[in-house]
Amino acid sequence: MVRLEIVKKIYEPLIGIFGVRVGRGMLITGMLIVLAVVIMAVFAPLIAPYNPTISAGKPFQPPTKEHLFGTNRLGQDMFSRIVYGSRIILLVVISATLISMSVGIPLGLISGYVGGKLDRAFSMVMDSIYAFPSLVLAIAIAAMLGPNITNTALAISIVYIPTYFRMIRGQTLSLKEQLFVEAARALGARDREIMFRYILPNLAPTIVVVFSLSVADAILTEAGLSFLGLSVVPPTPDWGYDLRVGQPFLLNGYWWLVFFPGLMVMLLAMGFAFIGEGLGERFALGGER
Amino acid sequence: MTLLRVENLKVHYYTLSGIVRAVDGVSLSIEKGEWLSVVGESGCGKSTLAYAILRLVPPPGRIVSGRILLDGTDLLRLGGEEMRRVRGSRISMVFQDPMTSLDPLRKIGDQIVEAIVEHEELDVREARKRAEELLASVGLTSDMVNRYPHQLSGGQRQRVTIAIAMSLNPSLLIADEPTTALDVIVQDRIMDLIEGFKAEGTSIMLVTHDLALAAERSDKIAIMYAGKIVEYGPVDEVIDSPMHPYSKALLESTPRLRGPKRLRYIPGYPPDLRRPPPGCRFHPRCEKALKICSQKEPEPRYLNGRMVACWLYSGEVG
Numbered sequence: 142m143v144r145l146e147i148v149k150k151i152y153e154p155l156i157g158i159f160g161v162r163v164g165r166g167m168l169i170t171g172m173l174i175v176l177a178v179v180i181m182a183v184f185a186p187l188i189a190p191y192n193p194t195i196s197a198g199k200p201f202q203p204p205t206k207e208h209l210f211g212t213n214r215l216g217q218d219m220f221s222r223i224v225y226g227s228r229i230i231l232l233v234v235i236s237a238t239l240i241s242m243s244v245g246i247p248l249g250l251i252s253g254y255v256g257g258k259l260d261r262a263f264s265m266v267m268d269s270i271y272a273f274p275s276l277v278l279a280i281a282i283a284a285m286l287g288p289n290i291t292n293t294a295l296a297i298s299i300v301y302i303p304t305y306f307r308m309i310r311g312q313t314l315s316l317k318e319q320l321f322v323e324a325a326r327a328l329g330a331r332d333r334e335i336m337f338r339y340i341l342p343n344l345a346p347t348i349v350v351v352f353s354l355s356v357a358d359a360i361l362t363e364a365g366l367s368f369l370g371l372s373v374v375p376p377t378p379d380w381g382y383d384l385r386v387g388q389p390f391l392l393n394g395y396w397w398l399v400f401f402p403g404l405m406v407m408l409l410a411m412g413f414a415f416i417g418e419g420l421g422e423r424f425a426l427g428g429e430r
Numbered sequence: 431m432t433l434l435r436v437e438n439l440k441v442h443y444y445t446l447s448g449i450v451r452a453v454d455g456v457s458l459s460i461e462k463g464e465w466l467s468v469v470g471e472s473g474c475g476k477s478t479l480a481y482a483i484l485r486l487v488p489p490p491g492r493i494v495s496g497r498i499l500l501d502g503t504d505l506l507r508l509g510g511e512e513m514r515r516v517r518g519s520r521i522s523m524v525f526q527d528p529m530t531s532l533d534p535l536r537k538i539g540d541q542i543v544e545a546i547v548e549h550e551e552l553d554v555r556e557a558r559k560r561a562e563e564l565l566a567s568v569g570l571t572s573d574m575v576n577r578y579p580h581q582l583s584g585g586q587r588q589r590v591t592i593a594i595a596m597s598l599n600p601s602l603l604i605a606d607e608p609t610t611a612l613d614v615i616v617q618d619r620i621m622d623l624i625e626g627f628k629a630e631g632t633s634i635m636l637v638t639h640d641l642a643l644a645a646e647r648s649d650k651i652a653i654m655y656a657g658k659i660v661e662y663g664p665v666d667e668v669i670d671s672p673m674h675p676y677s678k679a680l681l682e683s684t685p686r687l688r689g690p691k692r693l694r695y696i697p698g699y700p701p702d703l704r705r706p707p708p709g710c711r712f713h714p715r716c717e718k719a720l721k722i723c724s725q726k727e728p729e730p731r732y733l734n735g736r737m738v739a740c741w742l743y744s745g746e747v748g
């Protein structure tokens with residue numbers, strides 16, 4: 142999750158100045174941002190003044206009272222597109238992340254707990270996926286599968302499986318050495334029970350943190366994919382897609398076509414990243430995230 | 431009747447820097463309802479021996495050879511599932527650090543219930559009732575079932591782990607330094623508790639570095655040095671007339687047993703178990719070492735229920 146370095150660059154100096162309170166501030170800020178976007182997505186029909194897929198007026202109007210974020214080449218209301226676009230990005234990213242979790246977590250748990258040859262094999266596969274830059278890999282997979290929402294979600298989910306795998310495996314390795322796990326074994330607990338009832342619950346804080354951080358990263362990846370035309374098909378409102386379509390008109394001075402979608406992508410990614418970092422701070426999780 | 435008989439057990443750790451011979455040919459036995467204490471300096475292989483009896487030696491450790499007979503059945507020949515059923519219900523174990531041997535996330539009651547239903551077809555209501563009885567049996571009030579481990583003191587937690595270990599009425603309770611992390615008064619209470627279970631017929635194997643603690647309540651004592659049992663016998667005899675020079679040295683360095691006499695400490699260090707010295711492993715530190723001690727390993731000699739592995743006794747005993 143290389144790109145989240147940016148977030149770290151923002152908050153680490155802040156911690157230097159304000160101390161640990163930054164953690165809570167970030168957590169709250171992040172939650173407010175995410176909550177706002179979620180509300181936007183849920184109540185999109187009530188919030189958006191126009192239908193986002195049809196023309197609502199003259200093309201290329203700058204922001205006005207009628208069109209808060211202006212209109213695009215087809216005269217569609219950008220504000221309405223942004224509001225509806227939140228649905229797509231949340232849907233894709235959250236479902237992709239859930240898939241990554243449901244594969245990465247059990248594999249990491251089993252691999253770390255069982256160890257030996259199985260662990261080496263799993264780790265090798267995961268490390269080789271992890272070695273690719275996430276966007277490049279997502280592009281390759283999405284291009285192979287073809288552009289539609291399901292495939293985008295799949296491509297993204299594959300990219301983030303190793304993130305969960307590595308984190309969970311690492312923590313399992315240290316948790317399985319813990320005395321209470323040893324004690325459970327000495328009482329005759331089955332391996333399956335030890336993994337899922339003793340170790341897994343103790344991983345919950347880690348999982349929550351990694352979830353937020355990987356969602357943040359996946360948002361950028363999704364936007365990147367749809368920017369390249371590898372995600373939704375028009376006229377579906379989508380932030381990354383709007384960024385791409387608006388970008389050539391930047392030369393004409395139509396800044397609102399890219400500014401608002403770009404801002405939203407950044408805000409949402411930062412919102413999740415703040416939650417992740419804030420929680421991480423709170424749980425005092427050290428090491429690799 | 432003999433409950434557990436360990437015969438010539440070898441457990442080695444296959445590390446990158448060499449083979450650690452942590453348990454190297456240990457034999458001992460525990461009768462039904464008997465308390466055996468295994469005493470030795472830290473690093474001599476006591477915990478490894480304890481884990482090996484439950485077949486829970488962590489990698490890179492492996493049980494290399496020997497037999498572990500429980501009521502005549504060799505545990506080393508059992509299948510994984512059969513062995514799992516032995517753990518907890520026939521042999522159970524209490525660990526040194528009560529702070530970390532409970533799951534921090536679950537209530538005390540749930541952890542006891544879990545241990546019970548792991549082995550027995552009991553519905554949760556009955557198991558909960560049993561949990562409360564168990565807590566009472568270790569001197570805790572039944573409202574503890576709703577507490578989390580961090581809400582308990584060290585001594586209370588160790589009581590809970592003992593309650594869990596005793597929840598299935600095992601024939602053998604192995605306690606690995608159960609009181610090392612606790613203060614002296616709490617230590618005594620915990621020992622009382624274990625003694626109570628012994629009185630009800632459970633055999634005890636106490637693993638400790640503290641000879642005085644072992645001397646107080648054991649029936650038999652095994653003195654372990656560098657992966658081997660060097661002396662073994664009824665507690666009074668071993669304490670009153672130790673035979674092996676290491677046992678003597680250990681005794682003389684234990685204040686509570688020596689009384690006002692001048693304390694002695696044992697010169698030198700225990701050997702590196704990757705490269706133990708030839709012959710008797712204690713000879714480099716032994717005042718009475720003979721020539722043969724550095725050349726040949728002494729065979730164990732048995733007499734009247736006592737055992738000693740030392741060249742000094744090769745003629746006189748056995």
Ligand SMILES: Nc1ncnc2c1ncn2[C@@H]1O[C@H](COP(=O)(O)OP(=O)(O)O)[C@@H](O)[C@H]1O
Nearest residue numbers: 443445450452472473474475476477478489703
């Ligand atoms: N997991 C392990 N890997 C390698 N060596 C080990 C491991 N556990 C214990 N040992 C070694 O085995 C020897 C015996 O250890 P242990 O059984 O813990 O002794 P004790 O309980 O008497 O202090 C020590 O030399 C220790 O360094």
Ligand SMILES: [Mg+2]
Nearest residue numbers: 476477478607
């Ligand atoms: Mg030990």
